[in-house]
Amino acid sequence: MIDDFAKTYLHGDLRELREVLVWKLEGLSEAEVRRPLVASGTNLLGLVKHLTLTESRYFGEVFGRPFPEPMPRWDDLAARGSDMRADESESRGDIVARYRRAWAHSDVTISSLAVDSPGHVPWWPRPDVMLFNVLVHVVTETARHAGHADILREQLDGATGVGR
Template identity: 50%
Template sequence: MTDTKARLHRDLRHARESLLWKLDGLGEYDLRRPMTPTGTNLLGLVKHVSGIEAGYLGEVFDRPVSEPPPWFADDPDEPNVDMWARPHESSAFIIAFYRRVWAHADTTIEALDLDAPGTVPWWPAEHAEVTLHQMIVLMIGETNRHGGHADVVRELIDGTAGLRPDFGGLPERGEAWWAAYRARLEHAARQAAGS
């Protein structure tokens, strides 16, 4: 494995772990409940990322996962079927499915060179030809993007914030400091708006 490939693979692994960490310690309701007007929820984010990783680091390289995301087959006409979990779809099942997709994607990454060609059948033909390098970078971006959504959703649920358990990425302050900080930001926003 090249240094570049190893670094990209490590970054993808960190993004995956960070996303899953946002689910730790929560019950089924908090994992599933919609926290934004468009329904963003933690388990739906994991479900979505597992499906796109199965596509971009599997199907695109003619290496489909042995168990495709079942929710697309169950109800292909359901809007956003990959963005929320139905009552019968347990969190344990969705998380385990995501981990199986990781293992499959990791095998693809290890087996192919960064310049290995692939085709994204759902993209326009003029953009459909890609390389493994491009798809790993895309998945790092997608996983981190949805990890960022998960950061906000988790903070709204119970105040847990930070990148991962061993590195929060936020200043270590008490609740009083954060309340005063937020009040200062609110005041600045009102001043800027002229109110």
């Protein structure tokens, strides 16, 4: 019983955090969503693009369900970090739509697997995991970047909060 509760609870948190992150883009211009506001170059659209890769990788290839769209491989050193920036050929609409498609793919993985289903994360020091481990990791990662988005959005126009 606790397994189902934990999975449902974590999945609910992930769904809420996704919406918060996308809300942070609302009402801003193309230039604002791409504007780097910290020394690392992080911007709002880059956070969304990064979390698309995060979800597609963790709820895709880790459980033998690759996301059906091309994504950089985890071991492609040349592509490392490219998910944190959006180039001019990538529209906000395309990036958000792809994030939503990654959600849908992730949601199928989460819904169809038991919380103790095995996965394999080759880039982790202890690569043999369960869905539970990955859910906790992705919720934590998404919350972390939603916090970054809070700070960036506040710097742009003073808006704070989690949505309407």
